[in-house]
Amino acid sequence: MSTTTATPATKEPQGTNGKKVVELREAAVRLAGDSGDGMQLVGTQLTNTSAIFGNDISTFPDFPAEIRAPAGTLAGVSGFQIHFSSEDIQTPGDKVDALIAMNPAALKVNIRDVEVGGIVIINEDAFTKSDLAKAHYESNPLEDGSLDRYRVVRIPLSRLTADALKETGLGAKAIDRCKNFFALGIVYWMYDRPMEPTLKWIADKFGKNPAVSEANARALKSGYYFGETAELFPVSYRVAKAKIPPGRYRKITGNEATAIGLVTASCKCSKTLFYGTYPITPASDVLHQLSRYKNYDVRTFQAEDEIAAITSAIGASFAGAIGVTASAGPGIALKTEALGLAVMTELPLVIINVQRGGPSTGLPTKTEQSDLWQAVHGRNGDTPIPVLAAATPGDCFHMAYEAVRLAIRYMTPVLVLTDGYLANGAEPWRIPDPDSLPAIEVSHPNKPNDEKGYMPYKRDDHLVRPWAIPGTAGLEHRIGGLEKQDVSGNVSYDAANHHHMTMVRLNKVLGMARDFPKLEVDGPAQGDLLVVGWGGTYGSINMAVRHMREKGHKVAHVHLRYLYPFQKELGTTLRGYRKVLVPELNTGQLRQLLRGEFLVDAVGYNKIQGKPFLISELEQVMTGLLSEK
Amino acid sequence: MAQTGTTPLLTPKDFASDQEIRWCPGCGDYSILAQVKKVLPTLGVSREKVVFVSGIGCSSRFPYYMNTYGFHGIHGRAPGIATGISAVNPELQVWVATGDGDGLSIGGNHLLHAIRRNVNIKILLFNNRIYGLTKGQYSPTSELGKKTKSSPYGTIDYPLHPLSVAIGAEATFVARTIDVDVKHLGMVLERAARHKGTAFVEIYQDCNVFNHDAFAYATDKDVKLDNVVYLEHGKPLVFGKNREKGIRLNNMTPEVVSLGGDIKEDDLIFQDERSDNPALAFLLSRMHYPEYPEPVGVFRAVQRPTFEDRLIEQINTAVQKQGRGRIEDLFDDGETWVVE
Numbered sequence: 001m002s003t004t005t006a007t008p009a010t011k012e013p014q015g016t017n018g019k020k021v022v023e024l025r026e027a028a029v030r031l032a033g034d035s036g037d038g039m040q041l042v043g044t045q046l047t048n049t050s051a052i053f054g055n056d057i058s059t060f061p062d063f064p065a066e067i068r069a070p071a072g073t074l075a076g077v078s079g080f081q082i083h084f085s086s087e088d089i090q091t092p093g094d095k096v097d098a099l100i101a102m103n104p105a106a107l108k109v110n111i112r113d114v115e116v117g118g119i120v121i122i123n124e125d126a127f128t129k130s131d132l133a134k135a136h137y138e139s140n141p142l143e144d145g146s147l148d149r150y151r152v153v154r155i156p157l158s159r160l161t162a163d164a165l166k167e168t169g170l171g172a173k174a175i176d177r178c179k180n181f182f183a184l185g186i187v188y189w190m191y192d193r194p195m196e197p198t199l200k201w202i203a204d205k206f207g208k209n210p211a212v213s214e215a216n217a218r219a220l221k222s223g224y225y226f227g228e229t230a231e232l233f234p235v236s237y238r239v240a241k242a243k244i245p246p247g248r249y250r251k252i253t254g255n256e257a258t259a260i261g262l263v264t265a266s267c268k269c270s271k272t273l274f275y276g277t278y279p280i281t282p283a284s285d286v287l288h289q290l291s292r293y294k295n296y297d298v299r300t301f302q303a304e305d306e307i308a309a310i311t312s313a314i315g316a317s318f319a320g321a322i323g324v325t326a327s328a329g330p331g332i333a334l335k336t337e338a339l340g341l342a343v344m345t346e347l348p349l350v351i352i353n354v355q356r357g358g359p360s361t362g363l364p365t366k367t368e369q370s371d372l373w374q375a376v377h378g379r380n381g382d383t384p385i386p387v388l389a390a391a392t393p394g395d396c397f398h399m400a401y402e403a404v405r406l407a408i409r410y411m412t413p414v415l416v417l418t419d420g421y422l423a424n425g426a427e428p429w430r431i432p433d434p435d436s437l438p439a440i441e442v443s444h445p446n447k448p449n450d451e452k453g454y455m456p457y458k459r460d461d462h463l464v465r466p467w468a469i470p471g472t473a474g475l476e477h478r479i480g481g482l483e484k485q486d487v488s489g490n491v492s493y494d495a496a497n498h499h500h501m502t503m504v505r506l507n508k509v510l511g512m513a514r515d516f517p518k519l520e521v522d523g524p525a526q527g528d529l530l531v532v533g534w535g536g537t538y539g540s541i542n543m544a545v546r547h548m549r550e551k552g553h554k555v556a557h558v559h560l561r562y563l564y565p566f567q568k569e570l571g572t573t574l575r576g577y578r579k580v581l582v583p584e585l586n587t588g589q590l591r592q593l594l595r596g597e598f599l600v601d602a603v604g605y606n607k608i609q610g611k612p613f614l615i616s617e618l619e620q621v622m623t624g625l626l627s628e629k
Numbered sequence: 630m631a632q633t634g635t636t637p638l639l640t641p642k643d644f645a646s647d648q649e650i651r652w653c654p655g656c657g658d659y660s661i662l663a664q665v666k667k668v669l670p671t672l673g674v675s676r677e678k679v680v681f682v683s684g685i686g687c688s689s690r691f692p693y694y695m696n697t698y699g700f701h702g703i704h705g706r707a708p709g710i711a712t713g714i715s716a717v718n719p720e721l722q723v724w725v726a727t728g729d730g731d732g733l734s735i736g737g738n739h740l741l742h743a744i745r746r747n748v749n750i751k752i753l754l755f756n757n758r759i760y761g762l763t764k765g766q767y768s769p770t771s772e773l774g775k776k777t778k779s780s781p782y783g784t785i786d787y788p789l790h791p792l793s794v795a796i797g798a799e800a801t802f803v804a805r806t807i808d809v810d811v812k813h814l815g816m817v818l819e820r821a822a823r824h825k826g827t828a829f830v831e832i833y834q835d836c837n838v839f840n841h842d843a844f845a846y847a848t849d850k851d852v853k854l855d856n857v858v859y860l861e862h863g864k865p866l867v868f869g870k871n872r873e874k875g876i877r878l879n880n881m882t883p884e885v886v887s888l889g890g891d892i893k894e895d896d897l898i899f900q901d902e903r904s905d906n907p908a909l910a911f912l913l914s915r916m917h918y919p920e921y922p923e924p925v926g927v928f929r930a931v932q933r934p935t936f937e938d939r940l941i942e943q944i945n946t947a948v949q950k951q952g953r954g955r956i957e958d959l960f961d962d963g964e965t966w967v968v969e
Binding site: 244264268295301304310312316431432472475478 | 700718
């Protein structure tokens with residue numbers, strides 16, 4: 001067992017001069033501790049610093065559904081993985097190069113993801129008998145040889161933090177809470193990260209409480225200097241800036257991107273954005289973000305339940321605003337009846353489903369793609385609703401924007417699927433030029449459209465009805481959930497009319513494909529294998545397919561962002577390959593849709609573990625498939 | 630509510646849509662519709678500024694019969710739809726037509742929360758104590774033990790009292806009226822329409838097919854004056870054919886007393902609809918036939934900023950302080966860096 005036992009820093013900090021610096025292409029680091037240890041917070045700091053430094057980044061926060069499970073238990077472990085690279089990366093990394101484990105439970109939960117030979121930094125102060133028992137360790141892993149395959153660094157993190165902060169005047173508890181920054185300091189030293197962005201953040205965040213601000217700053221610096229002084233490693237690592245397309249960047253999570261995509265769309269067409277919602281994991285951050293944008297005339301409404309959330313949004317759309325609602329699977333289930341109302345009344349509406357593990361309450365904080373059928377089929381009646389899906393955190397911006405554009409152009413509800421992985425994961429986002437975004441054209445009639453008066457269901461060439469809004473004199477009309485006579489909008493139980501209206505609603509939505517961008521194929525237009533994915537699996541699939549091509553295989557990747565209807569080219573594309581593989585974090589929902597629509601013999605690779613795909617497992621599946629005749 | 634000085638004088642006819650009315654002949658809804666059409670032209674609100682929203686049930690067909698903007702929603706959800714409409718355009722006058730099943734059963738939650746937010750909407754709850762559209766099951770306001778199609782042995786559910794619910798939900802305007810008492814109905818509707826904030830009106834409505842004469846005690850000429858007490862702000866609670874009876878408070882309990890002798894009007898409860906304390910309004914809402922005459926009229930009418938007032942105030946303050954948001958600022962939130 002290669003163990004370094006460190007001693008407290010007593011010497012003055014030294015420079016890194018003379019120390020060998022090893023250049024790495026990339027590094028994946030996971031910070032893990034108790035859910036009260038502030039791992040998400042320091043993980044976010046490491047992310048921001050790496051992004052500003054110029055690396056490409058991808059993150060994977062993984063936290064329990066319980067806010068504070070009993071301290072030290074396996075259930076309470078919270079982790080944050082960040083992958084930073086000098087090259088283009090798409091995922092948080094299959095394996096972890098360095099794990100920081102704040103207690104035995106964090107070690108136990110995360111050790112299996114660490115690369116053999118990887119670095120494991122351990123807070124040895126938290127390896128007491130009772131801590132070990134809480135993590136169900138029968139023997140101390142620091143002593144029993146079970147960590148021999150790793151480079152273990154034992155550090156008395158709690159004690160060092162206490163020593164470093166003893167003159168701050170803070171109480172023992174408050175001091176102990178700073179040990180996450182001490183740990184972060186060590187990581188900054190290890191990977192040669194600048195401390196300034198985090199020091200600035202600490203000053204801004206805790207400015208009102210100078211003692212806490214000073215303590216956290218000192219903890220960070222002490223950790224950094226400790227790494228340097230204690231010579232934890234003979235080398236430090238450096239991950240150079242990535243060569244990414246020029247432009248101005250910021251870091252963005254999927255939920256942030258969704259929120260600003262919606263607001264951008266409302267600015268583009270000078271409309272009020274109304275966001276009716278009920279808090280639910282993992283969608284709530286969209287509400288938190290939007291509720292700050294009062295000066296953009298964003299009106300957020302925290303409704304009494306999911307049903308009021310969507311019906312208020314429908315009311316807002318009827319009155320001429322952009323009505324939006326969001327939730328996760330269980331909440332979308334509650335909104336189902338109202339979705340039908342939006343289809344029947346043909347009003348623009350955007351519904352966002354930040355998917356999580358199901359069924360029922362399922363795995364609230366874990367990711368899954370198992371609401372595709374719910375999105376496409378999950379309503380009473382023949383009730384077509386276009387379905388879009390974001391592929392990356394940044395793509396949530398574009399799909400939210402696209403949903404608003406399509407909802408208004410086609411007077412229809414539009415569903416957008418994201419997921420917990422995209423929602424909480426972060427990546428650098430190239431800030432678009434607002435003028436380059438497609439126009440969102442809105443027109444509200446102000447005079448009758450027929451000699452007999454205003455006909456609310458008189459349609460244009462694309463079967464779209466006009467959007468007359470209350471307050472417009474002479475266009476008073478009534479809509480609702482009962483079947484409507486086409487053109488006049490009067491209640492109608494006529495058999496032929498119902499058939500006609502059902503087909504009109506369907507054809508209107510199917511026709512929207514004319515407005516979708518051309519299907520993008522990454523790889524050869526024909527070949528041995530086409531991998532079709534959708535949603536948050538983009539990064540893993542894309543990297544795996546690239547690796548396969550590097551190995552000489554004729555493999556292509558199509559990632560669907562339009563799931564209902566499909567893009568027009570999809571049928572032809574599917575027929576260009578010997579085999580079609582559909583990897584999904586569900587039991588095969590897209591595969592079934594593709595088989596049903598195109599009679600294609602697609603095979604699936606399905607994982608339902610609340611976790612994203614690893615690149616390596618997808619490569620293995622592809623290798624297996626290609627070796628079959 | 631928007632007042633437009635230039636609106637030409639409208640008549641009840643202007644508010645009638647071209648749709649055939651499909652309520653059963655003799656239904657109490659006709660009377661309510663007629664009074665609403667009569668009151669609206671007196672308010673000085675132009676037709677296009679009026680929106681009727683409803684859920685499901687007989688009462689919820691109401692919007693189709695009004696020549697205003699209308700939204701026939703889904704069961705119980707009218708308050709949600711109405712909140713969305715009013716939140717994005719507070720200039721509109723938004724009405725909700727609902728029933729005892731729609732409003733208090735499937736939509737109870739929404740009703741509570743619209744009321745407590747003081748959304749500027751007028752809620753008319755047609756209470757006929759029965760499910761009419763589904764053909765005669767008991768409702769949340771059906772009296773205990775009532776035999777209906779779905780309770781052949783009598784109901785075992787205790788009923789809700791709509792006004793107690795509304796007052797408990799912090800309603801700023803609460804009133805009760807009766808479908809056939811057209812003058813009173815008109816007066817209450819007008820007061821509700823002029824109230825700023827949620828106005829909640831319970832209307833006793835006769836379902837002459839499935840629960841005929843449920844309110845005969847309050848509508849029958851021979852007995853109604855003994856069974857109903859008309860509330861008027863600042864006036865004592867006097868009732869009876871010859872106004873010979875009154876309601877007095879005995880500790881916390883109202884009691885019916887005969888006037889004359891030792892008991893004078895000054896000894897009675899005086900209605901105070903403007904009291905900030907809802908205790909009296911609640912106490913009145915607990916008076917039920919046959920133990921008491923049932924109060925009709927305005928129970929409570931207090932002023933409080935509306936949901937829309939506060940919403941718009943927050944937006945205006947944010948715009949004043951931060952300036953109108955621009956897309957560029959939205960993108961630049963947080964740290965940005967340039968890659969050359």
